[in-house]
Amino acid sequence: MFPFTYTRATSVHEAIEAGERGGRYIAGGTTLVDLMRETVERPSALVDIVGLPLSDVSATPRGGLRIGALARMADVAADPVVRQTYPAVAQALELSASAQLRNMATIGGNVMQRPRCAYFRDVSAPCNRREPGSGCSALEGYNRTHAILGTSEHCVATHPSDLAVVLTAFEATVHLVGPEGRRATPIGHFLLPPGDTPDQEQDLRPGELIVALEIPPLPRPLRSGYLKVRDRESYEFALTSVAVALHIRGGVIHTAKVAAGGVGTIPWKLPAVEQHLVGRRPSPDLWGQAAERAADGARPLVHNGFKTELLRRTVERQLRIVGGRS
Amino acid sequence: MSTDAQEPELQPEEGRPSPLSRRTFIAATGTATGVAVAAGVTGSGTRPVSATEDVASELADGTTSRVSFLLNGRRQSLVVDNRASLLDLLRERLDLTGTKKGCDAGACGACTVHVDGRRVNACLTFAARLDGAQVTTIEGLTPDGDLHPLQRAFIEQDALQCGFCTPGQIMSGVACIREGHTGSPEEIREWMSGNICRCGCYVKIVRAVAQTATGGR
Known part of the structure; x- marks a missing residue:
């Protein structure tokens, strides 16, 4: 690990000033410390933000949910308001990482997680995300766990977060503060697919800090849930996952929110699935027909072709679980 | 349970602890080659590369920090290299070797300790961030040293x-x-x-x- 200076920010203003000067924010540290030890990350100045007052979790006036960026994963998962209003959020969090890591890691940091691609973590391997222009080792290498959606010739790593899949399905807003003041952006615009600039993972300007993530109000009654498929039953990243929310009234689906994880370079919204569901009556056939559209546009690699069918089946199963009850 | 705090000692003398534990024995026998290699590679006057080295005073370049925290109920005030993990601080400087280093990457849980009452991975915790914290290790699980x-x-x-x-x-x-x-x-x-x-x-x-x-x- 390379030497670095360390300061604790005592206010958001102080943090932004330090961030603007090139300081790297550290919150839970569960991604950053690990990658610093591997010398993938080499910040020369760390700015500790974990003591800032950005950890409130609260219902918004119209029935949405606002989660402070520095709230710990464990605390958000256990929050009664979260569990009652958006159980999929709690499910996704509790299916992530381990109890120890969830005690450390924050919500903002969860969304900011860097790829788990083994070549990204190995500084001796070419990787466009770590070193733009050096090449992508995963394209010709072992790519069983890599993405089938949103890939480019420069990078095929998946986004590792479970929570971000739920936030993407529910069309959450990322609240930011920076040297230019406050702004808000949809999570679907905040997380960037690799394209030609795989090293740019978020729409984040110098010194900007996530202050909160906000889920907009969704019509009630709402059925929602998160399903994660992985190589072992616990403490593992997703091969495929899906977040679903359905608002069914008078026997007809009025609102459908669906996104998938483990398959995209960013959490992958499934508008074709959503559109097929809206206006139709729940039925076993409907879940299958909608799920047929889940892998539209997929481009499998040498070792991950199975993800196309696994994604369809994961979506169908979760639609049946969430929507199947009469 | 942790047995490491009472590691078997080499030829213990009657009535008082041996000055030579397995740990210090291995460290001592490894030093001769280690020094030769280090001298050849880094030369003299190079900054120490070990993040766990005992730092007596803060360095002017800001890469060390002064921290004060409660460890198993006792106050620890010391200067640490910013790179030092809580795990390395415990094992290499404070001689609390009950907390184990498995993967050093947050994947195995061998280094689990309690910080402010919550279980965390000590390998992913920079010691410099612990100012004001309460840390409990396996050695401090019960106040009287009895088994939990x-x-x-x-x-x-x-x-x-x-x-x-x-x-x-x-x-x-x-x-x-x-x-x-x-x-x-x-x-x-x-x-x-x-x-x-x-x-x-x-x-x-x-x-x-x-x-x-x-x-x-």
Whole structure:
């Protein structure tokens, strides 16, 4: 690990000033410390933000949910308001990482997680995300766990977060503060697919800090849930996952929110699935027909072709679980 | 349970502890070659590369920090290299070797300790961030040095073979019980999944946690 200076920010203003000067924010540290030890990350100045007052979790006036960026994963998962209003959020969090890591890691940091691609973590391997222009080792290498959606010739790593899949399905807003003041952006615009600039993972300007993530109000009654498929039953990243929310009234689906994880370079919204569901009556056939559209546009690699069918089946199963009850 | 705090000593003298533990013996015999290599590679006057080296005073370049925290109920005030993990600080400087280094990457749970009452991975915790914190390690699990009920349960259930993961399992298990995630064997398995046991003692570990959860504490 390379030497670095360390300061604790005592206010958001102080943090932004330090961030603007090139300081790297550290919150839970569960991604950053690990990658610093591997010398993938080499910040020369760390700015500790974990003591800032950005950890409130609260219902918004119209029935949405606002989660402070520095709230710990464990605390958000256990929050009664979260569990009652958006159980999929709690499910996704509790299916992530381990109890120890969830005690450390924050919500903002969860969304900011860097790829788990083994070549990204190995500084001796070419990787466009770590070193733009050096090449992508995963394209010709072992790519069983890599993405089938949103890939480019420069990078095929998946986004590792479970929570971000739920936030993407529910069309959450990322609240930011920076040297230019406050702004808000949809999570679907905040997380960037690799394209030609795989090293740019978020729409984040110098010194900007996530202050909160906000889920907009969704019509009630709402059925929602998160399903994660992985190589072992616990403490593992997703091969495929899906977040679903359905608002069914008078026997007809009025609102459908669906996104998938483990398959995209960013959490992958499934508008074709959503559109097929809206206006139709729940039925076993409907879940299958909608799920047929889940892998539209997929481009499998040498070792991950199975993800196309696994994604369809994961979506169908979760639609049946969430929507199947009469 | 942790046996490492009372490691077998080489030729202990009657009545007082031997000055030579397994740890210092290995370190001493390794030094001769280590010094030769280091001198050849780095030359003299180079900045120390070890993040756990005892830093007596703060460096002007800001890469060290002064921290003060409670460790097993006792105040520790020291200057640390910013790169030092809590795990390395415990093991290499404070001689608390009950907390184990497995993966050093947050994946195995062998380094589990409690910070401010919550179980965390010491390998992913920079010591410099601990100012004002309360840290409990396996050595400080009970104030009087007696065995914790979960440690007794591990012995009764024979919930270990090599024992390397055991201190982490115990620290994690104590927190798991305190959190209330012990309603069923399945729930215990899920909430203990951050602790890997390569000997495969999971069935007995789950039994030990369940027994302790229902048997009082």
